Amino acid sequence: MSRYLLLLLSNLFVGTSWAQLGPTGGRDTSFSIAGSFTKEVKYHPELQLAHPDLPANVRKTAAQTYKRIPAGRELQLDVFQPTSRKLRPAILMIHGGGWRSGDRSHNYTLAGQLAARGYVTVTADYRLSTEALYPAAVHDLKAAISWIRRNAKNYAIDPRKLAVLGFSAGGQLAALIGTTNGNPAFDASGSADSSNVQAIIDLDGILAFIHPESGEGDDSKSTSAATYWFGYSKTAKPELWKQGSALTHVGAATPPTLFLNSSVARMHAGRDDFIAVLNQHGIYSEVHTFENAPHTFLFFEPWFTPTLAYIDGFLRRVFSSSN
Template identity: 60%
Template sequence: MRFFLSFLGRRGWLVGSLLGILAGPALAQQPAPTPRDTSFTTHSAYVKAKKQHPTITVARPAVPKTIRTAPNQTYCTLPGGRALQLDVFYPKAKRRQPYPAVLIVHGGGWRSGERSQHVPLAQQLAARGYVAVTAEYRLSTEAPYPAAVQDLKTALRWLRANARTYRVDTTKVAIWGFSAGGQLATLVGTTAGDPLFEAGSCYRSRSSAVQAIIDADGTLAFIHPESGEGDDRKGPSAATLWFGASKTEKPELWQQAAPLNHVSAQTPPILFINSGVARMHAGRDDMRRQLDALGIYSEVQSFPEAPHPFPLFNPWFEPTLLYTVNFLNKVFGR
């Protein structure tokens, strides 16, 4: 034993060197983290909104005791080693019948925000019998349009691939999004099977289709009389940074990303939940007219007095949750 320990002592440098050589290439392959844009956080939104709404509070309901959480699940590893992650919130109760699911998409102008902002919503949905997933996606600081759309479709495919683990009813999957996340959610929901947005090798045998959409203050059209997106007079707008070009330079991209331009007979039912900021639901009424003509159910719930980030704050969090649950229960026949 003394000889063995002595050998290790004399040869420790060799072992360390070998480990360094072996680990070196792997470490070199890890992608450098992208600097995070923190311009939109729950706190910054609260400070701004409180100036006009002094009685509001950040929505932090108690964590239900009837749910489980599976945090930081990698739903796809991109070339270069970038791991995209999500969190799953699901009912503890085991039953024969699977649960419907909701993918939740955060906002932040396609360049800020994070999935943790909607953990309270996900927890409350799980307590009401839904498998709720909060997913990250690549922001414009990391990758331009359409990467975010492709990521979210991959998250939906992951959800179906893991349906057995979380007891998901793959025929009843919804997507919910706020602000830029609402635009993304509606674009994801209206482009089922579009090869432009189905990218990468992760779970390609699975479907990314959804059976319901909830759009909370997400624009439906970029080049539209009601739209305020793309005003670059004070520097590149959030949308311009996402597209990598202004609406005059590449209008085809801005039109391509507008959910209004993808309505078809395959579009699922949609719930629009809106604040009093009209430009945040540009194209909504036009979209509803198209849906009506196709016989597709849609619904609008509004908070005329509310600021744009209303889903994050009381008194609007609870009614937003209830509107969401009531709509999904109706669409999914629960």
């Protein structure tokens, strides 16, 4: 067998071929809250699952279709809102799972508790890499923001005060969505301004894929989650990986940003460089790091309650100053 053929086969098996990888199909259930608990409680015996019950002063409107895609597929979201009809800020919540696993139910507990504190929270589906490659997820979630704005009156939402929140891969997406406000290249609806957000909340989501702090894109043993999402390795198409990095787009139009981080440093790659740009433009940001906390800190006590408090405090500061 020739050396060239060996190299080609090697590239194919580790997911770094020159040809684009397509969606893998099927459903990836590798990431779950229960699985994370089983893994982390070995190292953190004090771990407790955040209480999942819906607060009494919150109502949930489930399974609202916000986008239809080919073959009759519907993308849906759930709305959690306080029972009073006072006009309130809204938060789009994006689940994690490496751009290929997870589902919107992972955000239900946090969504309910934030709604109890006076926000309308929205948990949304988006297409994962098993179904569609980058930038489909970005297009989907910007469409969800546009849906929120169009339906603001139905849910007593102040359309001038929309935030995007995400965990892990969802945090990466939240930051990318917020830094591309008004950019038609990232909005397939044709009306980019309708998907603008006024605040970003990034829970352990990376800001830059190609960065000294990033661990994404190592295909040496198996195809990485990010390679599956982009469809190319970062060496084959580095420009694509840079385009999908929020750090590439951060600038004067970026909204105030909150970073909540675990002790896993690679999960916030590019954060300090991102904040440096915000500082250049006088844009407000906050950083809170939970020492010795696992990546999935937001699902568990003793970190869930302070996570909730940090988000609430940040949004009250940001949105009260925009009145």
